[in-house]
Amino acid sequence: MSNAVRIHHFPKSGHAHRALVFAQLAGIAHEAIFVDLAAGEHKTPEFLDMNPNGQVPVLQDGDVVVSDSNAILVYLARKYASDWMPSDPVGEAAVQKWLTLAAGEIAFGSCAARLITVFGAPLDADFAAATADKAMKKLENGLEGRDWLVGDRPTIADVAGYSYTAHAPEGNVSLDPYPNVRAWIARFEALDGFEPMPSTAAGLVA
Template identity: 65%
Template sequence: MPHPIRIHGFPLSGHTHRVELFASLAGIAHETITVDLAAGEHKQPPFLALNPAGQVPVIEDGGDVITDSNAILVYLARKYAPAWLPSDPLLEAEVQKFLTLAAGEIAFGPAAARLITVFNAPLDAEACKTVAARVLGKLDAHMDGRSFLVGDAPTIADAAAYAYLAHAPEGGISLDPYPNVRALLTNIEGLKGFKPMPVTRVGLAA
């Protein structure tokens, strides 16, 4: 890899964190470029030239630009860390299922609840908590007797799910009823190269 991957993102974004976390866990050389969301930098022409959707994260790999956090995870794993994306069709399908879960119920549940308390997002808190309870219950049952989400080793599915599960309490979502989810988070945190996402104070407007 002649040049490190450039990751354009925001430190308090779980979508950004999943890419930074995976790059760190997989030992992929990278540098991070902070995009000032509070100042609207993601809606300015220089950033929109990278991602017309105006969303973080975005990576640059040489002359290639990849957007969407889960797509970035798949790209990085395929190109630089294939052990993190199983080649077995059944296991790969399981990984894809959890990437969808991360973009769906995890995003609309614990992640959205955190957007309300941390960033004052105008969302329905009770609806977010209902979705969060459903997905956390589902994950806790799935994790019974398992160390990681798919198979016997960590995959990009774990990187995709980690931040918004670990930071669910910032959105008023307790993880106390979900011991298997908490064990998963502990296992991910114990991996070599683990990088935490900063903890934010509830009520912080950003």
Template identity: 80%
Template sequence: MPNAVRIHHFAKSGHAHRALVFAKLAGIAHEAVPVDLAAGAHKVPEFLAMNPNGQVPVLEDGGVVISDSNAILVYLARTYAPDWIPDTAVGEANVQRWLTLAAGEIAFGSCAARLVTVFGAPLDADFAISTAQKAMQKLEHGLEGRDWLVRGRPTIADVATYSYTAHAPEGNVSLAPYPNIRAWLARFEALPGFEAMPATAIGLAAE
């Protein structure tokens, strides 16, 4: 790869963490570009030209600009790390199931619950915790008898679902009832290149 991709991120965004940790795990040369959300750097014209929604992460790869954390994972895997995404229709469909969970029940569950506890966000904490528990049950079932979500090695399905699951306890979502998840988190964190996000990381202005 002649030039490193650029990943615009916020250190306390679990969504941005997906993109960054995947680049590290897959050995993709990249430049991490911090975005100062507190100073409104995500709302300046230059940033909005890359993502009109004013959210992190945003990927730049030459003339290619991609927003949305899951879309970034797909692009990076297809372009630079094909071992992280299946090459069959069935395999990719199985990955997509977990990307949908990450964008749905995990985002509205453990992510939202942490927004309430850490930032005092005006969200329904009970609904968020209930939604998170439903997501946890799906993950727990999906990991029954296997090390990874889709096949015998990690894929972007594991990357997409990791960050907000690992930090769910910060939103009063216990991982105690889910032994399969806890073992999977430990395996993920033992992968070469893994780097954790801050302990109170919350996805502000993230997608």
């Protein structure tokens, strides 16, 4: 694995799952490095040298270090899996729109709702539920009449949106009103190389 990229992760982090599942789907050689959040490994000087924010995931590719899950997706696609990132301006702009949704309303919606119900995070449950509904409606409308969010094949837009959307029910966010989203989740999970994020149990998430 000496030529593999290293992905520092925590198994129940949806942000970390984005990076790992993309490497798996795209066939990118990688080594998964477990970060014990409960033991505070993400706050050690060694980890903070890689990511001063003290969060997973972190990617190491030789001398290159990339933090932030969406930035990692862009880096990996550009360097190792160009078919997952459109090169034309219109396609790339469309992907960026969905990356923004993942970093915004999905993060503050279904991700936050899951943090509250599963991990007891002191966040606003009503705000999380309302924000999750906004994100789900955007995904539902964006998937109307199409299999994938951008173009006719999966891209990193789908990867960025998947993990916290698929696990939204763990935060009491129902997927029942969103048939397009449910069908998209099923298609994503049927892709060669897909590996799921573990279901919730006692522990920490980032």
